[in-house]
Amino acid sequence: MEEKQYYKTVYNKFWVNQTKIYGHGEYTKKIVSLISKSAPKKVFEVAIGTGWPIGAALKAKGIEIDGCDIAETSVALAQEELGNKNGIWIGTVQEYTGGILYDVTYCVRSSWCIPDFYSVVEKMISMTKPGGYIIFDIMDRNSPYCLKHRLQNIKNDYYRFLGIDVDEQYGMHFISLYSMKHFLRKNNLIYQYWLERKITQNRDRMNTPKVVFCCRKQEES
Numbered sequence: 001m002e003e004k005q006y007y008k009t010v011y012n013k014f015w016v017n018q019t020k021i022y023g024h025g026e027y028t029k030k031i032v033s034l035i036s037k038s039a040p041k042k043v044f045e046v047a048i049g050t051g052w053p054i055g056a057a058l059k060a061k062g063i064e065i066d067g068c069d070i071a072e073t074s075v076a077l078a079q080e081e082l083g084n085k086n087g088i089w090i091g092t093v094q095e096y097t098g099g100i101l102y103d104v105t106y107c108v109r110s111s112w113c114i115p116d117f118y119s120v121v122e123k124m125i126s127m128t129k130p131g132g133y134i135i136f137d138i139m140d141r142n143s144p145y146c147l148k149h150r151l152q153n154i155k156n157d158y159y160r161f162l163g164i165d166v167d168e169q170y171g172m173h174f175i176s177l178y179s180m181k182h183f184l185r186k187n188n189l190i191y192q193y194w195l196e197r198k199i200t201q202n203r204d205r206m207n208t209p210k211v212v213f214c215c216r217k218q219e220e221s
């Protein structure tokens with residue numbers, strides 16, 4: 001199955017329950033605090049999912065949330081959760097042609113589902129006000145968790161080569177921390193980043209691959 005089709009028809013059903021199972025813990029609270037720190041009025045979430053818990057926590061702070069997602073059923077839930085039928089739409093962020101410049105654009109818990117995430121960050125930069133913030137997380141491709149999955153992928157390719165049928169793996173778009181830092185500097189962004197295991201105080205190095213970035217778009221001079 002093509003990856004986008006998987007998110008639209010299979011993963012959407014899984015995520016509606018899974019987001020409740022994960023709940024609103026230290027990790028999502030850190031994200032909400034980063035997004036709301038600059039007291040934004042209007043923000044945009046790429047790959048918004050159901051809008052819970054992150055969008056819902058922002059809405060409770062009086063922030064207006066626009067966003068997009070490729071999964072139709074998730075978009076319907078997000079529109080309902082966040083009371084925004086016009087600003088939350090079905091599609092990829094590359095399809096955005098509106099003229100709004102947002103105080104904050106963010107894409108969290110999703111970059112590993114999206115091929116060419118760098119082009120998503122470029123688009124987010126273009127949709128953010130000068131002096132505004134771009135917030136996202138990646139899975140560090142050199143973390144033990146990602147190395148384990150990359151190894152499994154190589155094994156699967158070998159099985160396929162031998163003619164053995166194995167399930168497709170999705171959500172494997174891991175990004176090197178080094179390359180992302182280089183990309184952000186090249187795009188003139190001032191950034192800070194936090195490791196998942198520091199945010200959550202989880203000492204399990206095998207299962208804490210996420211890194212959260214908060215970047216500031218420079219004021220025009």
Ligand SMILES: C[S@@+](CC[C@H](N)C(=O)[O-])C[C@H]1O[C@@H](n2cnc3c(N)ncnc32)[C@H](O)[C@@H]1O
Binds near residue numbers: 007048051074091114
């Ligand atoms: C793990 S969920 C995260 C949802 C939400 N950001 C959150 O933290 O609750 C990943 C989401 O990415 C969406 N997605 C996958 N590929 C996408 C793409 N190319 N453009 C927009 N959304 C995408 C999926 O439909 C899914 O809702």
